[in-house]
Amino acid sequence: MSGLKECYDVVIVGAGFAGMFMLHRLRELGVSARVYETGGGVGGTWYWNRYPGARCDVESMQYSFSFSNELEQEWEWSERYSPQPEILEYANHVADRFDLRRDIQFNTRVASLTFDESKNLWHVKTDRNDEVIAQFCVMAVGCLSAANRPDFEGLDDFDGPIYHTGEWPHDDVNLSGLRVGVIGTGSSAIQAMPILANQASSLTVFQRTPNYSVPAHNQRLEPEYVASIKREYPALRAKARARPTGFYFEFNTAPALEATSEERQRQYEKLWARGGLPFLGAYGDLLFDKMANETIADFARKKIRDIVKDPETADLLCPDNVFGCKRLCVDTDYYAVYNQPHVTLVDVSQKPIERFTRSGIVANGIEYELDAVVCATGFAAMTGSFEKIEITGRDGLTLNEKWRAGPRAYLGLSTAGFPNLFMITGPGSPSVLASMIQAIEQHVDWIADCIGHMRNVGADTIEPKIDHEDDWVQHVNDVSKVSLRSTCSSWYVGANIPGRPSVFMPYIGGFPIYVSKCNEVMMNGYDSFIITGARKPNMPPEVHCTKRWHVELDMEVISPAAIAAKRVPLV
Numbered sequence: 001m002s003g004l005k006e007c008y009d010v011v012i013v014g015a016g017f018a019g020m021f022m023l024h025r026l027r028e029l030g031v032s033a034r035v036y037e038t039g040g041g042v043g044g045t046w047y048w049n050r051y052p053g054a055r056c057d058v059e060s061m062q063y064s065f066s067f068s069n070e071l072e073q074e075w076e077w078s079e080r081y082s083p084q085p086e087i088l089e090y091a092n093h094v095a096d097r098f099d100l101r102r103d104i105q106f107n108t109r110v111a112s113l114t115f116d117e118s119k120n121l122w123h124v125k126t127d128r129n130d131e132v133i134a135q136f137c138v139m140a141v142g143c144l145s146a147a148n149r150p151d152f153e154g155l156d157d158f159d160g161p162i163y164h165t166g167e168w169p170h171d172d173v174n175l176s177g178l179r180v181g182v183i184g185t186g187s188s189a190i191q192a193m194p195i196l197a198n199q200a201s202s203l204t205v206f207q208r209t210p211n212y213s214v215p216a217h218n219q220r221l222e223p224e225y226v227a228s229i230k231r232e233y234p235a236l237r238a239k240a241r242a243r244p245t246g247f248y249f250e251f252n253t254a255p256a257l258e259a260t261s262e263e264r265q266r267q268y269e270k271l272w273a274r275g276g277l278p279f280l281g282a283y284g285d286l287l288f289d290k291m292a293n294e295t296i297a298d299f300a301r302k303k304i305r306d307i308v309k310d311p312e313t314a315d316l317l318c319p320d321n322v323f324g325c326k327r328l329c330v331d332t333d334y335y336a337v338y339n340q341p342h343v344t345l346v347d348v349s350q351k352p353i354e355r356f357t358r359s360g361i362v363a364n365g366i367e368y369e370l371d372a373v374v375c376a377t378g379f380a381a382m383t384g385s386f387e388k389i390e391i392t393g394r395d396g397l398t399l400n401e402k403w404r405a406g407p408r409a410y411l412g413l414s415t416a417g418f419p420n421l422f423m424i425t426g427p428g429s430p431s432v433l434a435s436m437i438q439a440i441e442q443h444v445d446w447i448a449d450c451i452g453h454m455r456n457v458g459a460d461t462i463e464p465k466i467d468h469e470d471d472w473v474q475h476v477n478d479v480s481k482v483s484l485r486s487t488c489s490s491w492y493v494g495a496n497i498p499g500r501p502s503v504f505m506p507y508i509g510g511f512p513i514y515v516s517k518c519n520e521v522m523m524n525g526y527d528s529f530i531i532t533g534a535r536k537p538n539m540p541p542e543v544h545c546t547k548r549w550h551v552e553l554d555m556e557v558i559s560p561a562a563i564a565a566k567r568v569p570l571v
């Protein structure tokens with residue numbers, strides 16, 4: 001391969017769920033495609049995040065592809081929330097079943113993508129000196145893929161190993177009997193800690209901001225339950241698509257503040273006992289009204305204090321920010337970890353970690369002796385994986401320059417000045433606020449329809465009109481302000497990493513509204529895009545998947561007016 005210039009219709013960057021399904025759809029169109037993947041296997045997030053305890057926080061029966069009935073029926077999930085190895089096995093099964101590997105080049109990082117305006121082609125270079133040419137590039141790089149490794153002073157001095165949850169080694173990591181430090185208390189740490197505590201002789205947790213976590217109540221799936229879902233899959237998927245989050249769960253649109261405190265207590269207890277993310281669906285105004293939110297935050301803080309025996313530790317673990325503002329965590333026995341005598345919580349909220357030394361970490365003037373450190377410090381979310389690739393569009397403009405003040409993309413699908421470059425679950429789409437696999441499938445279908453149409457009409461390039469892009473970015477920003485979610489320093493706004501512009505990146509207006517907008521754009525003949533070279537400009541595609549994604553919009557529930565009236569839990 002090295003040094004050879006090959007030509008493909010499409011280059012896909014990434015072989016996670018997005019890249020795999022994109023490849024499958026393009027093959028159906030008879031389009032040649034090459035996938036480059038940094039990792040040694042498929043699975044994306046689930047290939048890299050193999051830290052102990054890693055599992056999905058969306059229920060297994062909904063966290064799967066819906067495009068193939070056979071796949072849906074044959075695959076067996078074993079637990080309510082799938083563990084990482086099982087999801088990775090599923091990804092491998094998909095790759096084998098649809099014979100995807102022959103078009104995927106593993107262990108290869110795309111280093112640069114450069115648009116040649118004279119030929120309307122992308123030049124793709126990899127870190128293994130491959131140089132290929134493609135008419136289209138599809139970025140299937142994932143929303144939470146670029147690990148955030150803070151540059152602590154003295155990192156190189158530390159004698160022991162330093163792991164990152166998002167880049168966990170593939171060999172066995174044996175922490176048994178070691179003094180282990182964990183930096184961070186987000187979802188990854190919360191999942192890993194109960195298991196790390198069982199292995200380590202001591203566990204020292206460095207916490208900058210406490211997080212809310214709801215019990216998972218994970219359990220084995222009963223065959224009867226699985227069979228009942230499989231019988232109903234098409235209807236269940238349709239219901240899910242009609243929900244703001246793209247996954248299905250019961251939610252209550254009534255306002256919390258109109259219930260009595262006894263009613264609220266009963267409702268919160270009932271949903272806490274059920275567990276998981278649907279807890280946020282207890283009332284319709286929880287993410288819109290600060291006072292309503294306080295009622296659920298108080299309930300959660302009381303739960304923490306009930307579980308954690310040492311009052312000082314419990315106080316440190318109680319967040320004082322909006323409940324659900326940061327991504328809600330889902331745990332198994334997280335808070336109880338702190339009752340174990342060998343687990344210590346170190347508050348680094350007032351003063352950051354000072355430095356690493358040969359034998360540990362110094363915080364608040366105290367040196368904590370450690371044999372190994374786990375950085376559960378998250379990701380440069382949404383844009384981090386784009387930043388790592390030098391992407392140069394028209395007039396020599398790089399994507400990093402264009403996005404310096406925050407990402408700008410039309411529908412999170414493409415960005416002006418970068419023709420024929422598509423993104424799957426890019427910034428400005430529901431992505432991380434929706435069920436990821438649903439969001440991926442919808443984007444892949446839209447992109448495949450678009451590429452098929454471009455070929456049918458002999459078009460050279462497509463890119464969004466800048467005024468439509470600007471309007472969409474403004475809309476994404478405006479809608480985010482309706483929700484309390486935009487009010488705290490979370491990775492949704494890039495605030496977990498110093499120096500990043502503070503912009504609410506995912507589209508919070510709800511999956512169905514978003515999907516209907518994508519369908520409308522397509523059926524209007526892509527009139528918000530500039531298409532060059534087409535024999536028939538501004539025509540809708542002859543073949544398209546809008547039916548598959550069509551939902552009857554229940555405007556009572558999901559219209560912007562309803563959102564503004566604070567009645568929809570955009571969980």
Ligand code: N01
Binds near residue numbers: 054055056327496
């Ligand atoms: O990352 P995070 P994560 N010094 O950013 C702290 C998904 N996910 O990997 O909050 C000290 O949430 C940081 O502190 P702060 C899920 O969507 C899904 O845990 O920024 N601490 C925070 O406590 C999730 O939301 C599953 O003040 C530092 C922690 O590190 C997303 O991935 C499972 C620091 C990072 O938490 C990210 O979760 C796991 C520093 N310099 C994850 N820098 C599923 O179940 C950062 N921190 C699907």
